[in-house]
Amino acid sequence: MKAFSEIIGQEKAIDFLKRVIGGDRIPHAYLFTGINGVGKSTTALALARTVNCTSDTTGDGCGRCITCRQLTSGNFPDIISIAPDGQNIKIEQIRELNRALNYKPVSGKYRITIIDRAEMMTEEAANSFLKTLEEPPPGNIIVLKVVDLRDLLPTIVSRCQRVPFNPLNRDTIKEYLVAHHNQDDNTAYLAAGIADGSLGKAIEICEEGFLDARRELIELILGLKDMPGKQAVELAFEYGKKYSKKTQDDQSDIDLHGVIGIWKTCLRDILLASVRGNYDMMENRDYRDRIAALAAKYDADKLIESFFLLEDCQRDLIRNPNSGLLMEKMLLELKTLNN
16 A cells, blocks of 8 residues: 555645645545546545554654554555445445444544545435535545546535546656556557556556557557448447456456547547658557558548547546447447548
8 A cells, every 4th residue: 555655646636635634634525536547546545544644753654553554454444445336326335334434433543435436326325425424423534536526416525625636647657657567668658648647547558468459459440441331330339348348368458448548549640640740759650651651541620520539438438338339439420520
């Protein structure tokens, strides 16, 4: 488990939390906002370490006291984690949480509750949780994690201290992958670009099978313009099924968000080649010749529109469980735009 000082790329969020803790006026509820994989969960655990450490004077947790050791080993009793049960966080989960919060912490000064994807609470669950926020039992800190606070009830948002987490820059992610995950510069650079600011996503996709999966995905998007519509539909559904529910035998470690991220890098490269003839800034430099040959066939305005279409699809993936239908719609719209 990391301390505050070991979390990369979120200096503003960490500095804010340390100031609040140092002022000894800790809010009972935090709202951590930002894309997945930027350190929200890691920071919540680091918060638990700092507020419960019995020996720390630096605001970082000593790492040696019994509380820090329990947290490091995963045996600290005053951590509660809640995540969607299926598609939603259900009323039963919140009722169970409310009962648990009424007891004093077992070991630490504070019990830390981490609610992942808090926006997925049902209406009943959200209303029940709101009552807890209105009259929080002492000795509890609740951390809600969301991508976009607009997906939460305004009454819940207003009762939490918001802490925004920013996407990490590409160089930061690349350097981390090289230093801590034994990636070469080229693979780390590609993964960092595809991850769109998410270190967690970059780590996931930088595993065995990534380069082979990337090659297959690039071949598809570069061949889409000349592909028959029926084949595009079949491939869209196949890919939606494959990458939304990876099997144990599938080592690609790329989900649909990563698939679309790879395609975005291709469209950007084609746009660079068609508008500026700039090949040095390409992300997929191993496809330079193919992309250069294709660039003349594309309209720049349509490429830009296609890029934003892919960005919209990435956002839709958060709420849309029908990935096959989403992929089919996306690929057909891409094909229509660029024919």
